[in-house]
Amino acid sequence: MENEERSLFIKSLLEIRKSIFISLWFMFLTFPIMVIRIKPLDRTIEWRWMNLVYVGVGTFLLSFLWSYLMTRKDKSGKEEEQSWQKRIGQKIMSDRRIYLSGLVAVCVFIIVFPLQFSTYQTSIMITALMYVMLGLGLNIVVGLAGLLDLGYVAFYAVGAYSYALLNHHFGVTFWMALPLGAALAAMFGILLGFPVLRLRGDYLAIVTLGFGEIIRLILENWNDFSFGPSGIAGISRPGFFGMQFNLHQHTIYLYYIMIVLVLLTIVVVNRLQNSRIGRAWIALREDEVACQAMGIDKTRTKLTAFALGATWAGFVGCIFAAKTTFINPASFTFMESAIILSVVVLGGMGSIVGVIIGALILILLPEYLRAFSQYRMLVFGASMVIIMVFRPQGIISGIRQRYKFTPSTNQEAKE
Amino acid sequence: MRNMRPVLDVKELIMDFGGLRALDNIDLQVRDGEIVALIGPNGAGKTTLFNCVTGMYEPTNGQMNIYPEGKKSLKLNNLKPNQVTQMGLARTFQNIRLFQKMTVLENVMVARHCRTKTGITGAVLRGEKTRKEESEIVDYSYGLLEKMELAQYVNDLASELPYGAQRRLEIARAMATEPFILLLDEPAAGMNPKETQELDNLITKIRGEEKISILLIEHDMKLVMRISDRIFVMDYGKMIAEGTPEEVGANKKVIKAYLGESFDA
Numbered sequence: 001m002e003n004e005e006r007s008l009f010i011k012s013l014l015e016i017r018k019s020i021f022i023s024l025w026f027m028f029l030t031f032p033i034m035v036i037r038i039k040p041l042d043r044t045i046e047w048r049w050m051n052l053v054y055v056g057v058g059t060f061l062l063s064f065l066w067s068y069l070m071t072r073k074d075k076s077g078k079e080e081e082q083s084w085q086k087r088i089g090q091k092i093m094s095d096r097r098i099y100l101s102g103l104v105a106v107c108v109f110i111i112v113f114p115l116q117f118s119t120y121q122t123s124i125m126i127t128a129l130m131y132v133m134l135g136l137g138l139n140i141v142v143g144l145a146g147l148l149d150l151g152y153v154a155f156y157a158v159g160a161y162s163y164a165l166l167n168h169h170f171g172v173t174f175w176m177a178l179p180l181g182a183a184l185a186a187m188f189g190i191l192l193g194f195p196v197l198r199l200r201g202d203y204l205a206i207v208t209l210g211f212g213e214i215i216r217l218i219l220e221n222w223n224d225f226s227f228g229p230s231g232i233a234g235i236s237r238p239g240f241f242g243m244q245f246n247l248h249q250h251t252i253y254l255y256y257i258m259i260v261l262v263l264l265t266i267v268v269v270n271r272l273q274n275s276r277i278g279r280a281w282i283a284l285r286e287d288e289v290a291c292q293a294m295g296i297d298k299t300r301t302k303l304t305a306f307a308l309g310a311t312w313a314g315f316v317g318c319i320f321a322a323k324t325t326f327i328n329p330a331s332f333t334f335m336e337s338a339i340i341l342s343v344v345v346l347g348g349m350g351s352i353v354g355v356i357i358g359a360l361i362l363i364l365l366p367e368y369l370r371a372f373s374q375y376r377m378l379v380f381g382a383s384m385v386i387i388m389v390f391r392p393q394g395i396i397s398g399i400r401q402r403y404k405f406t407p408s409t410n411q412e413a414k415e
Numbered sequence: 416m417r418n419m420r421p422v423l424d425v426k427e428l429i430m431d432f433g434g435l436r437a438l439d440n441i442d443l444q445v446r447d448g449e450i451v452a453l454i455g456p457n458g459a460g461k462t463t464l465f466n467c468v469t470g471m472y473e474p475t476n477g478q479m480n481i482y483p484e485g486k487k488s489l490k491l492n493n494l495k496p497n498q499v500t501q502m503g504l505a506r507t508f509q510n511i512r513l514f515q516k517m518t519v520l521e522n523v524m525v526a527r528h529c530r531t532k533t534g535i536t537g538a539v540l541r542g543e544k545t546r547k548e549e550s551e552i553v554d555y556s557y558g559l560l561e562k563m564e565l566a567q568y569v570n571d572l573a574s575e576l577p578y579g580a581q582r583r584l585e586i587a588r589a590m591a592t593e594p595f596i597l598l599l600d601e602p603a604a605g606m607n608p609k610e611t612q613e614l615d616n617l618i619t620k621i622r623g624e625e626k627i628s629i630l631l632i633e634h635d636m637k638l639v640m641r642i643s644d645r646i647f648v649m650d651y652g653k654m655i656a657e658g659t660p661e662e663v664g665a666n667k668k669v670i671k672a673y674l675g676e677s678f679d680a
Contacts, residue, residue: 268539271538271539271541272535272538272539275533275537275538275541275545275549276527276528276531276533276538276548276549276552277533277534277535277538278538279517279521279524279525279528280525280528282514282516282517282521282525283514283517283525286513286514286515286516286517287512287513287514287515289471289496289508289512290508290512290513290514291514291525292471292495292496292497292500293469293471293496293497293500293505293506293508293512293589294497294500294505294525294526294528294529294588294589294591294592295497295500295501295505295526295528295529295530295592296497296525296528296529297495297497298495298497304535308535398516400516400517400518400521400572401518401521402518402570403520403553403557403569403570
């Protein structure tokens with residue numbers, strides 16, 4: 001007992017020594033910028049020694065906290081983390097009162113939101129919902145089928161441009177263009193799927209990255225077709241039986257459209273991932289060789305994943321064009337793909353709830369951090385790093401469907 | 416009396432990797448209801464033969480045919496692995512290749528893929544037919560897990576299983592594709608004597624109850640001698656001997672391949 005205490009004491013002493021070294025190192029590093037200030041006008045140097053103290057104490061505390069959290073994370077390990085998630089999940093599921101009242105609260109919030117808040121807030125929420133859909137779509141490709149796709153934005157662009165161009169040239173309405181854009185995006189998904197069938201991992205990532213850039217460059221340079229960098233303006237907003245809306249009403253209308261589409265996406269993705277097709281995707285992700293040996297057609301499975309993933313990007317593309325009424329290639333850069341991928345990875349690969357939370361955090365956080373003005377992206381980046389260090393599996397990791405059996409009879413009841 | 420009808424027939428199979436001849440004129444037959452063992456020192460080409468038969472490698476030359484009961488013979492050449500499985504020939508892997516992050520039940524359910532039909536629209540709409548098929552998949556898979564004594568692990572992740580259970584799950588998964596020939600690649604590797612004994616019973620049971628012919632690669636000689644009807648011996652890509660366990664055990668060539676030249680001296 002005494003021994004244990006002693007070793008613990010020595011350990012914390014070591015930690016403190018390490019933290020002191022770290023803070024000294026930081027004090028040394030930041031010395032020139034934080035302490036010395038040269039005033040060129042009156043040719044004097046100001047020594048701000050207090051800053052040195054702040055940096056020292058600050059880094060010491062941070063490093064100590066960091067190492068404490070890290071050891072705690074290592075100790076508790078994976079199992080505890082999962083059981084923690086399971087416990088909360090079970091608690092919510094088992095207690096119908098909590099579950100139902102939570103559901104009702106969320107529903108009410110969703111319905112009332114645009115009526116209570118400003119057009120600006122609603123507009124941000126629409127963007128966040130768009131990323132929920134994009135995230136859920138990419139989740140099929142990356143999270144379920146395990147195909148790292150860095151060019152997902154290409155399908156988004158296909159959807160947006162198909163609505164914009166059809167609307168510009170032929171006056172096609174939003175509701176007509178929505179399925180068309182999705183179908184076109186799906187076609188492009190298959191088009192990309194074919195050349196990358198044999199590729200995996202890093203190689204696949206590079207090719208998809210290239211594909212995304214190709215689409216953007218075509219849109220930027222083929223002036224006759226896409227009007228180049230100047231983009232397409234004056235795209236019609238979605239109509240509602242010919243009624244006239246002002247901007248505020250339009251935003252609210254679009255918000256409800258998004259809610260319906262997100263619900264549709266959730267239902268479809270949820271059904272897919274617990275179906276024959278979804279299991280094939282996950283098997284493909286887990287082990288390609290074994291997957292084929294179990295009688296799954298690799299080619300078809302990959303192509304369906306690409307096509308279905310692209311379909312959602314196509315949907316959202318149409319909505320994006322209808323929301324902003326103006327699109328140009330600058331909206332479809334690699335950065336966009338990276339953000340969508342972050343939504344999936346941060347939220348939790350293969351988990352629907354995770355992706356939704358991930359999208360809301362990643363899109364809403366920078367918006368509401370505007371209070372911190374110039375530090376906004378810094379805080380954003382730091383929170384991403386912290387989430388990834390402490391929850392590498394994402395905020396909510398994918399939980400597989402469980403089945404209940406009574407051993408004697410083969411009757412099954414889904415939980 | 417055992418039926419002498421062949422179910423798997425490999426003829427003059429040659430597999431070259433660049434300049435290296437990994438399989439040199441291999442002939443091998445498995446007859447209906449037989450347990451056949453394929454043995455040989457490391458690097459003899461046993462797994463290469465498995466990979467050729469299951470469509471993972473495309474052999475340089477030779478014929479491979481299977482004979483399903485009551486149907487025409489089928490050529491295995493130029494088929495993809497998933498097509499071979501669909502024809503009724505399933506395999507397990509030397510180093511366990513389970514779908515780690517899926518549950519035990521789902522691992523088996525995946526293997527029902529080629530015997531079921533639900534497409535994308537079916538899965539999305541989840542109509543009467545899909546739900547029926549889905550519950551059939553679940554029931555079939557669960558039944559199989561019960562048979563393989565894995566029912567207690569149903570909802571555990573495959574990666575959480577004890578080693579012996581993982582091996583059994585691999586066999587269960589292969590059986591879920593409803594094969595009539597089962598290729599087992601070192602099923603007893605890394606098992607303790609008790610687990611090996613259980614495996615022994617299991618393989619015999621599969622052959623007896625499920626009417627599946629079995630071809631297995633194995634290094635555990637006791638197991639091989641105990642359960643196999645016939646043994647094929649490979650060395651350096653060539654088939655050096657074939658026969659009953661007694662014949663093979665007495666074969667000079669086999670002893671030489673395993674123990675080296677100077678054994679007799």
